[in-house]
Amino acid sequence: MITMAVDAMGGDYAPEAPMEALCQAATQYTDTKFIVIGDEARIRELGGARLPDNVEVRHTDVVIAGDEEPVRAVRRKPNSSLVMAATLVANKEADVMVSAGNTGAIMAAGTLIIGRLPGVERPALAPILPTFDGRGVLLLDAGATMDASAENLLSYAYMADAYVRHVLDIEKPRIALLNVGTEDSKGNAVVKQAFALLSQSPLNFIGNIEAREMMAGCADVVVCDGFVGNVVLKLAEGIGLGLFSDIRTVLTQTMSGRLAALLVGKRLRQMRARYDWAEHGGAPFLGVNGGCFKAHGSSNARAWFMAITQARKFIANDLLHKLTVAMGERHVSVPNSELGEGRT
Amino acid sequence: MITMAVDAMGGDYAPEAPMEALCQAATQYTDTKFIVIGDEARIRELGGARLPDNVEVRHTDVVIAGDEEPVRAVRRKPNSSLVMAATLVANKEADVMVSAGNTGAIMAAGTLIIGRLPGVERPALAPILPTFDGRGVLLLDAGATMDASAENLLSYAYMADAYVRHVLDIEKPRIALLNVGTEDSKGNAVVKQAFALLSQSPLNFIGNIEAREMMAGCADVVVCDGFVGNVVLKLAEGIGLGLFSDIRTVLTQTMSGRLAALLVGKRLRQMRARYDWAEHGGAPFLGVNGGCFKAHGSSNARAWFMAITQARKFIANDLLHKLTVAMGERHVSVPNSELGEGRT
Missing domain, CATH: 3.40.718.10 (Isopropylmalate Dehydrogenase)
Known part of the structure; x- marks a missing residue:
């Protein structure tokens, strides 16, 4: 079983695009459990009757904006969707995280919260x-x-x-x-x-x-x-x-x-x-001691789906x-x- | 009167492309004298009966290749077309040089032979x-x-x-x-x-x-x-x-x-x-204490003409x-x- 943390608050088309992709991915990838992080009411509204069994929701309304200084934002916002996703990976509750948020903040969360591979x-x-x-x-x-x-x-x-x-x-x-x-x-x-x-x-x-x-x-x-x-x-x-x-x-x-x-x-x-x-989907941060994927900031549902697919493959392989x-x-x-x- | 030194040996389509452009430019820009540097026989052959009065030829058969280490090449090949062009500018015999040769070598010739503007x-x-x-x-x-x-x-x-x-x-x-x-x-x-x-x-x-x-x-x-x-x-x-x-x-x-x-x-x-x-023609090396233009390595006659035009404007202005x-x-x-x- 693969567990994936999905930050549903980062990127230009959040939460609609990640939620559409997530519902499709959860139906298709039944061997994967998805923990989606964001505004629970909105997530359930978007998921509707479709929210599959292998999707779990963690609520937050804290988001790291695109123009925030990454390291400071990660330190000051432990309850942001991005940091919560990284924390799940750090705690081994999830194998991999995907976010379309602030690139610097994902890197900071990857390095400071998840940590680096030995020798990196x-x-x-x-x-x-x-x-x-x-x-x-x-x-x-x-x-x-x-x-x-x-x-x-x-x-x-x-x-x-x-x-x-x-x-x-x-x-x-x-x-x-x-x-x-x-x-x-x-x-x-x-x-x-x-x-x-x-x-x-x-x-x-x-x-x-x-x-x-x-x-x-x-x-x-x-x-x-x-x-x-x-x-x-x-x-x-x-x-x-x-x-x-x-x-x-x-x-x-x-x-x-x-x-x-x-x-x-x-x-x-x-x-x-x-x-x-x-x-071409998302991009991994290679060298982080856990799966850590960045989806393009302007990802539509298709791009989000490809990023989720790629992140899953990273763990499966x-x-x-x-x-x-x-x-x-x-x-x-x-x-x-x-x-x-x-x-x- | 503007005087321009043209390196007819650098670039992918030399000497045909620079010579075609030069003949056109010399006819059009009668206020400019062109000193073209390269194989004299070949230049006269390409210029034919057309070689206008405001074109002077300086012979050389030495060329700096694209893969030569720039500073060494400039130092060791004073009789190369590129270094001869730079020397004309350094001696005030020409106001500006144009070459489609090795970018690093033009930079080296510009800096070492022509010199830099005060404060650069x-x-x-x-x-x-x-x-x-x-x-x-x-x-x-x-x-x-x-x-x-x-x-x-x-x-x-x-x-x-x-x-x-x-x-x-x-x-x-x-x-x-x-x-x-x-x-x-x-x-x-x-x-x-x-x-x-x-x-x-x-x-x-x-x-x-x-x-x-x-x-x-x-x-x-x-x-x-x-x-x-x-x-x-x-x-x-x-x-x-x-x-x-x-x-x-x-x-x-x-x-x-x-x-x-x-x-x-x-x-x-x-x-x-x-x-x-x-x-868009050539590109100047700004900061050289004399006109020093680089034409694209794969310049055709049209690109050469635009580079010559731009180099002339640099001096005219x-x-x-x-x-x-x-x-x-x-x-x-x-x-x-x-x-x-x-x-x-």
Whole structure:
């Protein structure tokens, strides 16, 4: 039996979107118990007669807002939906939590309340970014840690390797380092040092990758620091939204545009779907000592459902144990690197 | 009379693309003298009977390759086309140089051979990134300096302010700091410090901006470090190329696609043109003590022509003097900040 804590108060479309997804998921995943946290009256209203047996409700009306300072908010609001979800995981009442709330606050709750895996100094947010070949690429860190060291980046690579092997069934994931050029000597100080560490590791490190090639699907995992990764994520999203909005205008504003839409609308929608965040679900905070998933802040019910599905798979595949093993191997294979050292 | 040095050996389509652009530019800009540097026989062959009177040729067959280590290459290859162009600017034989070669090598030649403006520790590469409102945004630094300090970022803002005021005729440019959130407290250590410096400056600093909003045209200038800026530039380009390639496939593979292309092909091409790098020309290295322009490595003749046009405008508008004044004001307005201090 898997137990999942669902924060029904975070994100732009809460609680409607998470509740719709939850009801669907609870019906479909009968091996999973869902503890949904939020305004009980509203949750029962939205769940209606449908609220399945494997759904339990924990009431709160405290929420952490998107613009609150994460660490302070987590410390001051133990009764917020987000902190309650993390506490359930910390107490082993739940295996995994899912929230569409404040990313920094989820990271803070993951680190301070649930804790870190042995050997992990900094967890990393690891979403799958859509690529043009349709495979997608695991990008980490997408915003959990702002000033990452080269050692942190190496840890991200070890965790991503284990995650991608077991979740995406890729035997030897191609791991690349996001950089401004493909030559070995490129990059800032931290990235150059990370290149050296990754080159010495037993991982399938394929070297530096430029952002252009990343979108073409030339790697399974792309490692970068949380500042860069977050910029990448938001830029990719912004450009996708902007271009598809422009295409929509072309296909709706004129009669010839509407005729063209009849001819190719379906294929363009398929193309858009390949580029849709909702299909790629949520993103795990790898390195947290319990399942900890972030759903996109503007998740609709579909995106929420995919995030719940992914979080369930994380536990069903025993990823926490596999990540622990991977971090153990990392410390064996690079004996000189001590935790916490090498911050540059 | 403006004198421009053109490196006819750098870039993917050299010397054909720069020569085609040069012949057009020389005919159109009769107030400008062009010194074109490269293989003289090939240049005369491409120029043919057309080589106008205001074009002078300097022969070399030495080129700096894309993968050479920049500083070493610049030091060891004084007779390369790129270094010869920079030397002409350093000796005041030319006002401005344009090259589509190795970005790092242009930066090295600009800094080591031409030198920096008074008060500038690090020049910045400042391209205009297309935005969905069609106005474009000046992004800097796009890759000149990898480990920039907060003081460097502040200097970029001062230079960009002067540049955008005079080149794009925007009276009080909206200057934003690229960040992972809009709240004041967001970012890595350098960005947080830069936020404080920018807030205290007399510039029209509108605060942090996320990559998503940047693409919507919410700022005239976006400041970031060279690592992040280069990733942004290449990602935007990669996504644009990928999506338009997918659209092309939809519009050419099937009969209904080809019919749709007849109906909306022109409008989609216009949309694509707005997103086309070629139309936005080259990018100046702001802070070099002489005109120093980078044309995109894959510039075709059109992109080359736009880069030449932009470089000419830089000199015609006396931008070098205006940037010098701006840097002077910057040191008056922030008396406590000494050059070279504040590297974090």
